[in-house]
Amino acid sequence: MNKTALIPPIMPKQLLRRRRWYNRLFRALIAVAGSSVVLMLAALFIYLFSEVLPLFRGVSGSPLQPLAATYQANNAELPVVQAGWPGVADFSASSASGDYQLLASKNGLACLFSPASPAGCLQQWSLTDTGDTLTSLSWLTADQAVLAGYQSGRLQQWFLLADNQGNLMLRLARELPAQPAAIIHIAAEHNRRGFATLSADGQLALYYSATAKPLWRYATEITDAVDLVFSANNQILSVYSAEQQHRFALDNPHPEISWQTLWHSVWYEGFAGPDYVWQTSSAADGYQPKFSLLPLTSGTLKAAFYAMLFAAPLAIMAAIYTACFLPAGPRRRIKGLIELMAAFPTVILGFIAAVWLAPVIENHLLALLLWVVVAPLSILALAAVWPRLPQSWQQRCSGGAEVLLLMVWLVLVSNLVFVVAGQLDSWLFSDGLRLYLDQQGIYYEQRNALIIGIAMGFAVVPGIYAIADDVLHQVPRHLTRGALALGATPWQAVVRISLPLAAPGLIAAALVGLGRAIGETMILLMATGNSPVMNFNLFEGLRSLTATLAMELSEATVGSSHFRVLFVAALLLLLFTFVANTAAEVIRQRLRKKYQRL
Template sequence: MNDIETMSANSDVQRLDFNTPALQRKRRIRALKDKLARWYVSIGGLAVLGAITLIFFYLAQVVAPMFQGAELEAREVQQPAWLADAGEPLLLAVEEQNKVAMRLGSDGAVRFFSVPTGDLLRTVELPLPAGSQIVSVGQDTPGNRRMVLGLSNGQVLVAEHNYKVSYPEGKKTITPQLDYPFGEEPLSLDPQGRPIENAAISLNGSTLMVAGATNGELHALKIAATENLMTGETSLEEERVALPQLSDPIKALLVDPRHMWLFAVSGRANVDVFDLRRNQLNGRYKLLGGKGEITTVASLLGGISLMVGDSTGGIGQWFMVRSDDGQSELKNVRNFQLDGQPITQIIPEQRRKGFLALDSDGTLGIFHSTAHRTLLTEQVAEGAAVAAMSPRATRLLVESGDQLQRFVIDNPHPEISWSALWGKVWYESYPEPDYVWQSTSATGDFEPKLSLSPLAFGTLKAAFYAMLLAAPLAICAALYTAYFMAPALRRKVKPVIELMEALPTVILGFFAGLFLAPYLENHLPGIFSLLLLMPVGILLAGWFWSRLPENIRLSVPDGWEALLLIPVILAVGWGSLAISGYLENWFFGGDMRLWLSNDMGIPFDQRNALVIGIAMGFAVIPTIYSIAEDAVFSVPRSLTLGSLALGATPWQTLTRVVLLTASPGIFSALMIGMGRAVGETMIVLMATGNTPIMEANIFEGMRTLAANVAVEMPESEVGSTHYRVLFLAAMVLLMFTFVMNTLAELIRQRLRRKYASL
């Protein structure tokens, strides 16, 4: 008993004390570090989410104004005294600075007045022949101030209202004036002296085309201005254009700015199109479907499209389209609807493809043709009125009765609509609707083509071909490295592959664009034979290795067999490229590119999706490989040993145990690689040719959303429609990445729950 009591006492003395001050202090420090680390990680994660949210809302704030409609703000009503004696208005116009307006009255006088105050500035009497009156007025295409006046004696007068800006004593002064570029003497259009009921004018270079209609007969006069280089004098040469005559009364005339077509609107709903180059009738087209009649016709900016207003409030857009047989015909492209009352005036914008329409009740509509968008419908007058819009489309002047009403127009982004961004659009001079991205042009008559569809398609196309190459190679390499390769060899191979990710993509793009693209073009048969022969060569090498004597196979340490494939790969690669020229001569007539283009009808561009697939696939492989390899390697060793112990082969263990357990990580690797491919910029920028086309052909290029933003953002005007569309492209990329990552995380969690029991 004494011995037992002694041992118990000794054990109490030797018992460890875990509540010493030092240990308690250490535990408090550790708890503090854990709490700080937890807060640090939480704050960092929330900061990342907050930053992404702020980026999203910033992009949305830049993009949102594009989808807002137009606004009209009324200013004070003016009742100038001179307006009561000025006759009926035939034409109303506003100059660039919104300071001076021009009014042509039926009394044969042109009056210039102040837009802000309505005060009369200047009155110019037109040099009309004695006893003649103005019967009709025609205007040149939008964007110029040229007009033609049809007179009651069969003559026409060409005039142009201009505004000279000067700065006397440092004060800006606008001086209006009326010029006669082809002389003050009227031109004789109808030899019989009948009234010119309708008149049209178009200046193409130094050649003027004037057309008029008298009692159903058409007259056209071509006037060429020639300048004497010695004296500086200008001489005019007149040439009459013989045109077929019509039986129906003519309501309106329009001349194509290229002097190709003359449009004569006659009857209730017909238009006759004359070919001015052949002096023959192209065809008669019915513009309305039997309801109502044509009330007014105008041309859009550029003079290609006809805007036809009818008595039911409808407005149709028509232009000439070349058919498959090479003939041109007038096509109805799109239609708009105002308010059910007859359209009395169509006012085209002078810098965009938009237009205003006014009906007999004084209702105004603001539209955009390309976007097929109605931006505003508002009452601006009581009854019939005449309106004019400023060249910048920011001011509207309406004359109704003896009153002048000014309006401020806020319509910054009419070109954007859902259909214009994502649907097929029938652009002017195109044979059919299409997806087109062409944001700028050298001419002011340009119709913006801002479809994001070819850019989104190009993004997915580039990512698809890159993943087609990268995914199988990266996943198979990860499986072999993590499961079959010897640990010593794995410690050398894995860092080398991961080091590839540090290679700048601009270097890869430079290499792909300047070397890889022309090399692939010159060795197409060798490249495709390489893709076919490499798997066959590896399988044959494996089969041959399995047939060697066991003592030879066992001489190679387990997990080092992959090194034996290096000479096989080099030999197959060299052999495939060496026979490229022979294959090209034997099967493709000496030039595979011409054979593809001419015999197979497959377009070929040097910088194409094949180049992108190889270059961008090389850039994506390290990302997919690293994550997938870690996922496979982290599978518990007990699972693989248990499977092998139950009699499964290493391959069965890999496919039925390891692969399923690591599937969440492998799927994450694929999604992250996909995101990397979608957001890649420099490689696609330098190696694709940047052609925004929607073609799945591997031998054609593309333009991606990221590359488009990088190329065009420096050239876009801040706040412009182009600028905001580029931000929309960035927003689409962000949303695509967010949706893909969200779906990937949901699928990954589902896979983890499904195979957690393994």
């Protein structure tokens, strides 16, 4: 044997230099690519923050040069009030539409008067239950709210609501922070729910009806004011005195947005009490937009929760079976089929769920609920009977054929459940389970969270399964083989060795699936009612952040409050998925290091 053949040939210096140069080049390219991904992610966060920050900038205002003006007071006579109202009309406030006129006396006694109604005073109330004196009165836009200022500096907002008999009444909605002196003038903005007040000591304050705190304050020396008026675009606030018009420039583009309106319950006009509402547009003039993100956030988490409730156990159990019990040949085929599910377009899944699955489940709701209970019990029953079968039967169904047997068994059990459920539905519930649920106060929508859980769970299963299967295969084989050699059963080796070691990786797989579920769009857009409700009812619909972005971003005016609140939703969605995916990757890296030490 030639000894020189065992000695590796000496490489030319030119080839070594070329390899070193290639190594440096590709190392630099990989570093640049990785840095670019990090920079792009940082740039995305920076861009979203730049669009969101203007929403939370404080209101600014500055005085302008006063103008000489002669104020013409409105000396129109008050409407004649029908007999039966004991008050004296010291104040008269007409609504913007002219449909209502509110008359009030200094002691707070008020009467709602409609010029179109010959009945005179429609309703009477007392605006104050103390000895305070009413000093100013004004309607807000859209004829649904009244502002009342008092001698003590108190400021109240009253909503015009209908009682159970349909009679109009004023109801105290909120007590706003008091001013140091009597509030002598109140001015409402045009087409918005903002308003300004002027107190007797010259203090100006700017408010928005859905928030409790003043947006802006400014101390003036105006003590002879006769009126307070907004310009048509709400950017100039004018204080009229006998001979001058004092003007203040306001920078207040987003008064309706605050931390309170985004995340707390707000009492809006026309509602019986505080609520979380997302309703950004309406055909009505003077509509008050509502931007609560909590219904959208809860809808996103609700959809992800039910999807994971369906997908995570199914995917992880399938991975345990194929990785730890199934022979290599059937495992490769089943794994390929499951991973092929990821190639299904989610728009097709959403279409099938909305058009076919939702009506089927609606018509067979009781059967589905029974199947969820009976199917696992039937599998356990088959597992209990299996060891008692003849050995010849067990050998014929080995090598993966038991999966086909189990599928046939489940088909038979499912058919039996659907037949029995049809009889039980007519026997237990004369009008059907759905109508029974409605009678019990459990509202059932055809496109609900149950449909979303099944359809979106189908889309999430492949990702969870692929990661869980790889994690279980990374468990060192000498550990499980050692346990089997010491007399442990395959199931004991899986439960006591494989699963504890792979648990962090399985958690990471679930987190990846959670991030996938949170970011899903098309299934949620097509298979839900897109109703922004605040509950986790399985039989009601939802509205997610992703579906809202898909539907409303093209309709929002660039730079508007609606436009920027959608960017808040996008930022929130990005944070959710970023945290879930980052946590999953950190867990996977720690698991890999743990396996390397074994």
